[in-house]
Amino acid sequence: MSTTNSAAANPIPASPIEAAGGGVATYVDQRVGSNKFLGRTLGKVFPDHWSFMLGEIALYSFLVVLLSGVYLTLFYKPSMVEVIYNGSYVPLKGIEMSEAYASTLDISFDVRGGLLIRQMHHWSALIFIAAIAVHMFRVFFTGAFRKPREFNWILGVGLATLALAAGFSGYSLPDDLLSGTGLQIARGIVQSIPIVGTWGAFLLFGSEFPGTDFISRLYGIHILLVPGLILALVSVHLMLVWTQKHTQFPGPGRTNNNVVGYPLMPVYMAKAGGFFFIVFGICTLIAGLVTINPIWLFGPYTPDQVSAGSQPDWYIGWLDGALRIMPNLESYLFGYTISWNILIPAVIMPGIVFTALAFYPFLEAWITGDKREHHLLDRPRNNPTRTGIGVMAITFYGLLWIGGGNDIIATSFNLTINSITWFLRIAVFVLPPIAFLVTKRICLALQRRDRDKLLHGYETGRVLRLPHGEFIEVHETINYKEMAVITSKSDIAPLPAPVKVDADGVANRKYWIQSLRAKLSNFFYADNISKPTAAEIEAAQHHLDHGAALEAPLHAYEDADEIRNAHGGVLHHPGMANTNAEQLAGRSDR
Amino acid sequence: MTDISTGSGHGPSENTPAKLGYSPVADIPHRPRVADTDPRAARRAERQVASMFMLSMFFVVLFVVAFIAIDKYATVYIPVFGAVGAMNVALGFTMGVAIFLIGAGAIQWAKKLMPDVEVVQLRHDLVSPTEATNEAAANYERGKEESGFARFKIIRRTLIGAMVLFPIPLVVMLRDLWISPPGNPSPSTLLTTTLWEDGTRVVTDATYLPIRPEDIPVGGLVSAAPADLPEVQEAEHNLNARGKAAIILVRMDPAEILSQQGDGWDYQGILAYSKICTHVGCPIALYEQRTHHLLCPCHQSTFDLSDSGNVIFGPAARRMPQLPIGVDAEGFIVAKAPFAEPVGPSFWERG
Ligand code: HEM
Ligand code: FES
Numbered sequence: 058m059s060t061t062n063s064a065a066a067n068p069i070p071a072s073p074i075e076a077a078g079g080g081v082a083t084y085v086d087q088r089v090g091s092n093k094f095l096g097r098t099l100g101k102v103f104p105d106h107w108s109f110m111l112g113e114i115a116l117y118s119f120l121v122v123l124l125s126g127v128y129l130t131l132f133y134k135p136s137m138v139e140v141i142y143n144g145s146y147v148p149l150k151g152i153e154m155s156e157a158y159a160s161t162l163d164i165s166f167d168v169r170g171g172l173l174i175r176q177m178h179h180w181s182a183l184i185f186i187a188a189i190a191v192h193m194f195r196v197f198f199t200g201a202f203r204k205p206r207e208f209n210w211i212l213g214v215g216l217a218t219l220a221l222a223a224g225f226s227g228y229s230l231p232d233d234l235l236s237g238t239g240l241q242i243a244r245g246i247v248q249s250i251p252i253v254g255t256w257g258a259f260l261l262f263g264s265e266f267p268g269t270d271f272i273s274r275l276y277g278i279h280i281l282l283v284p285g286l287i288l289a290l291v292s293v294h295l296m297l298v299w300t301q302k303h304t305q306f307p308g309p310g311r312t313n314n315n316v317v318g319y320p321l322m323p324v325y326m327a328k329a330g331g332f333f334f335i336v337f338g339i340c341t342l343i344a345g346l347v348t349i350n351p352i353w354l355f356g357p358y359t360p361d362q363v364s365a366g367s368q369p370d371w372y373i374g375w376l377d378g379a380l381r382i383m384p385n386l387e388s389y390l391f392g393y394t395i396s397w398n399i400l401i402p403a404v405i406m407p408g409i410v411f412t413a414l415a416f417y418p419f420l421e422a423w424i425t426g427d428k429r430e431h432h433l434l435d436r437p438r439n440n441p442t443r444t445g446i447g448v449m450a451i452t453f454y455g456l457l458w459i460g461g462g463n464d465i466i467a468t469s470f471n472l473t474i475n476s477i478t479w480f481l482r483i484a485v486f487v488l489p490p491i492a493f494l495v496t497k498r499i500c501l502a503l504q505r506r507d508r509d510k511l512l513h514g515y516e517t518g519r520v521l522r523l524p525h526g527e528f529i530e531v532h533e534t535i536n537y538k539e540m541a542v543i544t545s546k547s548d549i550a551p552l553p554a555p556v557k558v559d560a561d562g563v564a565n566r567k568y569w570i571q572s573l574r575a576k577l578s579n580f581f582y583a584d585n586i587s588k589p590t591a592a593e594i595e596a597a598q599h600h601l602d603h604g605a606a607l608e609a610p611l612h613a614y615e616d617a618d619e620i621r622n623a624h625g626g627v628l629h630h631p632g633m634a635n636t637n638a639e640q641l642a643g644r645s646d647r
Numbered sequence: 648m649t650d651i652s653t654g655s656g657h658g659p660s661e662n663t664p665a666k667l668g669y670s671p672v673a674d675i676p677h678r679p680r681v682a683d684t685d686p687r688a689a690r691r692a693e694r695q696v697a698s699m700f701m702l703s704m705f706f707v708v709l710f711v712v713a714f715i716a717i718d719k720y721a722t723v724y725i726p727v728f729g730a731v732g733a734m735n736v737a738l739g740f741t742m743g744v745a746i747f748l749i750g751a752g753a754i755q756w757a758k759k760l761m762p763d764v765e766v767v768q769l770r771h772d773l774v775s776p777t778e779a780t781n782e783a784a785a786n787y788e789r790g791k792e793e794s795g796f797a798r799f800k801i802i803r804r805t806l807i808g809a810m811v812l813f814p815i816p817l818v819v820m821l822r823d824l825w826i827s828p829p830g831n832p833s834p835s836t837l838l839t840t841t842l843w844e845d846g847t848r849v850v851t852d853a854t855y856l857p858i859r860p861e862d863i864p865v866g867g868l869v870s871a872a873p874a875d876l877p878e879v880q881e882a883e884h885n886l887n888a889r890g891k892a893a894i895i896l897v898r899m900d901p902a903e904i905l906s907q908q909g910d911g912w913d914y915q916g917i918l919a920y921s922k923i924c925t926h927v928g929c930p931i932a933l934y935e936q937r938t939h940h941l942l943c944p945c946h947q948s949t950f951d952l953s954d955s956g957n958v959i960f961g962p963a964a965r966r967m968p969q970l971p972i973g974v975d976a977e978g979f980i981v982a983k984a985p986f987a988e989p990v991g992p993s994f995w996e997r998g
Contacts, residue, residue, distance in 0.1 A: 100768075249994070255838070266928070317767050338750055344739050361889055380962060393998065396992075398926070
């Protein structure tokens with residue numbers, strides 16, 4: 058079909074702009090065949106939920122970081138050559154400092170709008186990293202990392218790591234007293250690595266600390282390497298979201314095989330595009346109103362000065378805290394030094410954390426033996442062990458983060474640093490498991506309540522007196538929305554214990570690993586509160602109907618079982634049975 | 648209750664994409680918004696959106712005015728935020744609002760005036776159909792066969808060898824990220840030597856004035872450096888020497904000195920210690936004269952200067968190195984020997 062034909066057949070009279078747009082579309086299409094893509098894409102459906110905006114915030118704040126960063130490169134000088142400051146900030150006039158620091162002062166005081174852009178860059182960087190973290194929590198707690206989205210989870214872990222690298226390298230560029238101290242610490246950490254650390258530190262810095270090379274080396278890393286990698290990973294990340302389609306929360310009409318939401322054109326485009334401007338605008342407003350990193354107060358870097366109470370940016374706080382609370386272990390072996398006091402908190406612990414993060418989806422899939430595709434999100438309560446693990450990790454992180462501010466806490470609450478440190482040394486091992494257990498209990502209690510709601514309705518608070526004098530509280534059927542959400546739960550049975558020797562007397566060589574797996578699987582699912590069967594729900598509905606003479610929408614279901622099966626366990630209100638059944642014809646993988 | 652405004656029937660057969668470009672409407676009860684039923688409300692929403700875009704333009708004009716009109720050194724007082732640069736606040740506010748309003752307008756438009764009826768799309772299997780997989784496998788097999796990758800063992804092995812070796816130059820070239828100084832000292836030698844030698848005068852670290860014992864009262868602390876630091880810094884164009892040689896002098900009642908790293912390394916109760924924390928290298932200057940404790944501001948390692956500079960708390964594993972001092976003929980404080988152990992953070996070869 059030629060494009061001229063289809064344009065002629067268009068019944069809607071086109072405005073000049075539309076005609077021009079159509080012309081461009083045709084021109085491009087004849088060269089790259091883009092209309093095939095556009096046709097599918099403009100109608101693509103995206104589900105809606107506030108928590109899906111977290112990833113968007115990360116993306117948009119990253120764009121703001123890119124924009125403001127390019128502007129900064131026009132004025133910033135990545136050089137450690139010492140110059141005498143002669144700008145307009147009076148307290149530092151005549152002082153010797155690196156050109157990097159002097160140019161950052163110029164950006165802050167002499168370039169009109171420079172301070173705004175610097176602060177926009179810094180604020181949007183902080184928002185970027187925070188959004189990544191919270192986005193990751195969302196994905197974790199809802200099980201969005203499950204098949205088929207494991208790759209995107211790993212890309213996400215890579216992005217989080219790169220974001221930290223971007224932030225830290227940028228924080229070091231102004232070469233003020235605080236950032237230099239951060240670099241000194243970073244060098245101390247590199248130096249603690251056995252065998253290669255000392256050489257590594259010399260190669261990185263080009264000499265002893267601080268040398269004169271590091272800022273310019275960091276500059277290339279900060280403005281090219283790391284952002285380039287982030288951009289590449291983000292692109293793949295988004296392409297995968299596109300092809301795999303977004304997950305959705307359970308709700309009426311939503312199944313594992315469909316996407317319910319708004320089409321890209323126009324609603325999603327307007328909302329997402331508008332949201333970019335909202336994030337951009339908020340970053341700008343914050344940058345205009347709230348000072349961040351007032352480097353002029355810290356003074357230029359010199360390796361023999363430090364300011365008390367110095368704090369890194371928030372995302373480094375947990376690592377700083379780990380360094381602070383670690384006991385001072387060091388071993389000396391055959392004339393070599395191993396600094397466990399640095400190695401463990403600053404190298405090994407973060408290494409374990411990020412590796413565990415990256416592998417979690419595979420670990421969980423192996424334990425559960427679940428090979429299905431998951432497009433419908435889990436409610437956190439429906440996987441209590443996973444939710445518990447997540448809360449446990451957050452507790453651990455939070456305690457380390459508190460450790461990073463132990464001096465501030467000590468002075469604000471009149472405690473000694475020693476007592477806070479000792480508390481934290483013990484708490485990082487004791488509190489996370491407690492958090493796990495409490496979370497798991499809460500999740501199970503919520504599951505139990507869900508089950509009750511399905512079987513007994515919810516308590517209305519209305520009390521009736523029956524003819525024979527008995528008092529009962531009226532229970533009403535929950536509405537169809539809640540019904541759809543609650544019944545979305547899909548139970549997974551724990552794996553049975555393996556046999557040591559099978560019926561033919563052959564020893565099971567995989568016994569050890571299988572029994573580990575079965576134990577872990579029991580750990581995950583043994584105390585799961587199973588969802589009532591369809592028949593149980595049906596019976597309960599009848600009971601509710603007759604017991605309190607209520608209007609029960611589910612009563613209309615004669616074929617409730619069938620529908621439930623066809624819809625992957627999601628119940629729908631009566632009017633929709635046909636449509637969805639048709640849509641789902643031929644697919645039922647639950 | 649069930650009201651679906653887009654189309655009446657919604658079997659996939661009726662709302663075929665070919666007809667409308669729509670996916671079928673989700674079968675969920677939908678409550679119409681005011682703007683859907685009341686044309687006046689719809690017009691009001693239209694006006695709201697348009698005024699946001701309008702205001703956005705207005706704020707851009709304000710931004711340009713502020714950029715030109717405001718003195719860049721003026722400050723204003725804003726409650727909560729304190730005294731801040733007038734230019735920064737004005738530019739941030741006008742630009743922020745201008746951008747924000749575009750977003751707010753677009754979202755208001757989407758919420759009030761665009762359809763809020765959810766539609767349904769089916770997901771498609773991600774896994775490729777069998778024919779495609781077979782085709783891929785067949786092409787791969789054919790390619791493998793035609794190239795002879797499996798047959799030519801020697802080609803395969805040498806290719807793998809070449810691929811393994813070719814990155815080596817890329818790595819080797821990184822060697823000169825650090826150009827060894829004349830004499831090729833090893834990193835550990837460099838980390839172990841400082842400017843301090845027998846007879847090096849101790850000077851204050853900012854004004855480079857020599858120090859007499861009388862200048863330091865009991866309980867006092869002075870940050871100091873070697874006298875040749877300015878020349879070295881001038882010659883080397885970096886702060887490396889400063890980073891290693893920084894020391895502090897503290898004075899206490901000699902009776903309170905419990906131990907030292909060497910006999911008689913103090914001078915009349917004046918002790919000299921490295922200023923660089925043995926943990927990861929922050930300079931330290933928080934000294935509590937009553938307890939003789941030196942506290943690092945970075946991770947709160949605490950050292951007892953009256954007791955050989957030993958670690959009494961915190962993550963640092965090693966004591967603060969002490970510098971033996973005395974006075975020269977003119978009565979100024981001098982070092983009597985180099986540091987006996989490396990200053991600053993630990994490293995592998997340190998021993
Ligand atoms: C990828 C995410 C990025 C993050 C998280 C990030 C973060 C930061 C941070 C926290 C600073 C310190 C700002 C200050 O307070 O002065 C900084 C400085 C800087 N960044 Fe970035 N940045 C990123 C990307 C970029 C890009 C893409 C560019 C340029 C193309 C760039 C250019 C700069 C420049 C020139 C400075 C030094 C400016 C100054 O010291 O005032 N950044 N960055
Ligand atoms: S650098 Fe002094 S305690 Fe860490």
